Amino acid sequence: MKMGTALIYDEEMTKYKLLWVDPACKIEVPERLTVSHEALVQSGLADRCVSIPVREATDADILLVHSEEYLEAVKKTPYMTLEDLKEFTLQYGDVYFHPNIYHCAKLAAGAALQLVDSVMTGKVRNGMALVRPPGHHSMRSAASGFCVFNNVAIAARYAKQKYGVKRVLIVDWDIHHGQGVQYSFEDDPSVLYFSWHRYEHQKFWPQLRESDFDSVGKNKGVGFNINVPWNKVGMQNSDYLSIFCHLLLPVAYEFNPDLVLVCAGFDSAIGDPEGEMCATPDIFAHLTHLLMNLAGGKLCAVLEGGYNLTSLAQSVCQTVQTLLGDPAPPPANLDGPCKSALDSLHCVRSAHRQYWSCLKHAADLPTCEISTKRIKVAEEEEEEEKTLDKGEEGNSIEEKVWPEPPKRVTPTIRTAVVLPDGVTCPDGCKRFSSSEDLDPLIISKLKENFLKDADDSDTLSSLSSLAALVEKVEKNEICSGLALVRDVSMATMCVVQHAASAHLRNRVLVVCVGDGKVPSHVTEDGKILVVQFSNKDSEEQKCKYYIPVCLKKGYSDVSGFMHAVLGLLLPLAYEYDPTLVLLVRMSDAGLCEIVWQQLTGLLQGLAQGHMLVLMQDGEKECVGPTASSLLGYPAPSLGQLPAPLPEDVASIESLRHRLKADWKLLQTTAQETG
Ligand code: X5A
Ligand code: ZN
Known part of the structure; x- marks a missing residue:
């Protein structure tokens, strides 16, 4: 049997950056890619992977998801002056353009496609693409949240078209909602999109009503969009694992994908300034492992977010080492999910119980109550917050520290x-x-x-x-x-x-x-x-x-x-x-x-x-x-x-x-x- 893990990376994707002052965008830096890659090289993991070159996505590839008008507009950005670029950027939310970003965005999408090709042709079993710019926020006709082209959405359509893949599971463990992916496949039952994301009752970016648990998909695609909103920060390993065991995995096994794509953002890990969550980098070894027996092991992970360089590099290594087949480290501090996570879990399971037979037994929350639950939970939590000691404010600014994951040694x-x-x-x-x-x-x-x-x-x-x-x-x-x-x-x-x-x-x-x-x-x-x-x-x-x-x-x-x-x-x-x-x-x-x-x-x-x-x-x-x-x-x-x-x-x-x-x-x- 053919084994092997692909690693797709090209330094060219580090060659663009923010050229003006914008507090919302300053965390998206070229070093995100260099530290991730360097960590893979230093740990010897890169050497164990099959290195696959990137390519530029073609217009046809990009048009699988994006509109012609949008593509034509982005095509002009390499020739714009700084002032033009700033101006162009303004029409979108939390994103920046640079003369070289169009080139990099083509490489990022192309990297995802090279990965799909390598896995679907059996050249490797699975793999990871380290890319910039990320993709999951970009929409048919809009850039958003540091994203230009929707790498993973394009990859899903490409796999269906080129290889006749019938069902694609997209697991988005980035801490932001990939609204671009949701919009792309909302009415498509052949692509199951799962996302968990910091939400805080719609107070967190991108602050969309449709990121909540009751957006379950539309028309034929009803039931094939699964949103898990995190309404509190500080979620831990137990919270993530409990969503996998009681929601994602049962549904994924019932869905029976032919291919698994991961929107692999690591801003959901501890230390990240965006996510403010507390899951440790080793949890990604488990999340990866738990997905590796679906679709006969065909798993493609494509980098999305991740803004704490230390946490990001460690998480990338945990993911790649698991793809290579090394046993996962013992999971740290699993002391049970928190109340807010359980509330989210309960809401999502209730919202989806009519679509998935594995959830049919889930504690009933009558449909009419599901929407009121949104508000009720929000109010309860507001109450709670009021009674909480003030002075805790500002805690989040402190640098988080966590032990470096121990080296994973596999016996000979x-x-x-x-x-x-x-x-x-x-x-x-x-x-x-x-x-x-x-x-x-x-x-x-x-x-x-x-x-x-x-x-x-x-x-x-x-x-x-x-x-x-x-x-x-x-x-x-x-x-x-x-x-x-x-x-x-x-x-x-x-x-x-x-x-x-x-x-x-x-x-x-x-x-x-x-x-x-x-x-x-x-x-x-x-x-x-x-x-x-x-x-x-x-x-x-x-x-x-x-x-x-x-x-x-x-x-x-x-x-x-x-x-x-x-x-x-x-x-x-x-x-x-x-x-x-x-x-x-x-x-x-x-x-x-x-x-x-x-x-x-x-x-x-x-x-x-x-x-x-x-x-x-x-x-x-x-x-x-x-x-x-x-x-x-x-x-x-x-x-x-x-x-x-x-x-x-x-x-x-x-x-x-x-x-x-x-x-x-x-x-x-x-x-x-x-
Ligand atoms: C890919 C990603 C985050 C955008 C945050 C904007 N984007 N505030 O993580
Ligand atoms: Zn993110």
């Missing part, structure tokens, strides 16, 4: 496998059978605890290999492992016992698919969290750390299963923040291969990719696909999902409601009654 061995003799080792994996360095004490303990038959040497060697593997993963010498074992339950017990034993300071997330004995007698100390999917009603959950998820129809209902994975398992897993994930496929699992690969891929965002997969030795045909996911290859698409079974959704939802007191990332509303 990505995936080790423990397989019976007759089974061949999948390409790219390393066969592992070792008790070499294993303490004899551990071996005798294994014998004592797990061997009924004193001379069952096969079992003993398999269990000691597993124990040795756990240690190597713990030491980060091996990233992940896969084992075929005779008795899955016993192997699970063995790994859990070993991994959670005192000398290893692990937190182990055990995800079991299928019935079968699991370590449900877990301790209350939180060293182990067990989530078990099965079709048997198990007794009520007795402990915060054992969570049985019952799916009546087993896993034949892919939608129900994905609903549980995205809305329940992922948020639980992120909040728990394990150091090791143990994924167990019970012999009766019968879960279809692609769903299993999606599960494996998604869970690798946790524990720095430290994951062990256990499967029954009869399931040889599952080794290849599982290994492929562990190696970081994208899972195949699930296809367009039907509505999940109502009974399954009901039981998953009631479980989520019961658990949300203990696990804050499971909340989807601010009110207890929601």
Whole structure:
């Protein structure tokens, strides 16, 4: 399989700048691009990418989104005097022109198209384009917010036209609303546009009524425009992740895109003077990772905003390193979403529940109340603000500081496998059978605890290999492992016992698919969290750390299963923040291969990719696909999902409601009654 990550950059795009005084535009500087690129070079990431040259977008490319009149007007700017340029600029909002910006804008759009070409022809799997000027604010006939041509919108139309792409997902994680993208695709159901943005009840630029959650698209495109307004500054990692788990990912999987485009603005990161948010640069590793199993991994990230040079460079590196397939770092401080974020989430889910079957169950907010909610929430917050201590004003001017994300070191061995003799080792994996360095004490303990038959040497060697593997993963010498074992339950017990034993300071997330004995007698100390999917009603959950998820129809209902994975398992897993994930496929699992690969891929965002997969030795045909996911290859698409079974959704939802007191990332509303 062809791998690789494209990096598209050209220094030429640093060769324009603001030539007069304009406080609104002074943050958009050439250094944004040089520091981002330099950071990629310094960290060695640039070298690992496939470097693709930029090109100029043609008139025909630009006309896919913009009007002829506008293009002709911009074409004249290279010949204008300074006075003319100033004058020309005045008709637009928060943007500036320069004699060289038309050239750069053609390169920026062309870079996005080169990226689409590289990904769609299979030259690379994914990639990032570092461009200036940004694009998502520019409209059919207008420049806006530092943007001249709408790079990503042009790329979406181009992909549809040139490659027959049926569905494009645009994820705009920039902190501003890409109103230009919204306008371009408002009535187009083939392009799903998702944007979160600082809004503050329409007080924040571009201060548009139509940036609110109730702009859901028009005509045939109704439901295909998703706006998440942030009504407070200071949003954190939990707020971003919770929107992904409870809104974007379920909808994205239901939409089933053929291509994912990211309006990758990093003004949504901590330290940015525009966004004033508090999410750390490493969150972009997770946002990227969570999108990488959609569309068979075809993801194109195109730079938009980002004005704190330090934060910007770090965030770009996190994104590119994740595109390259390196495991994401442990997510920092996930202490649950704030009330304002939950209010936004609730409003968006309510506004969209009639369009997406994955949201059908979302707490009802009658349509007539949705619009009044805008005002009600605004008023409540104004009240709150009044009662808040004054003097907090001005805090935001202070320079934010945050620790530099630690270097992400990937072990030289990505995936080790423990397989019976007759089974061949999948390409790219390393066969592992070792008790070499294993303490004899551990071996005798294994014998004592797990061997009924004193001379069952096969079992003993398999269990000691597993124990040795756990240690190597713990030491980060091996990233992940896969084992075929005779008795899955016993192997699970063995790994859990070993991994959670005192000398290893692990937190182990055990995800079991299928019935079968699991370590449900877990301790209350939180060293182990067990989530078990099965079709048997198990007794009520007795402990915060054992969570049985019952799916009546087993896993034949892919939608129900994905609903549980995205809305329940992922948020639980992120909040728990394990150091090791143990994924167990019970012999009766019968879960279809692609769903299993999606599960494996998604869970690798946790524990720095430290994951062990256990499967029954009869399931040889599952080794290849599982290994492929562990190696970081994208899972195949699930296809367009039907509505999940109502009974399954009901039981998953009631479980989520019961658990949300203990696990804050499971909340989807601010009110207890929601
Ligand atoms: C691409 C981008 C921001 C414009 C802010 C104007 N534009 N106040 O981040
Ligand atoms: Zn922005």
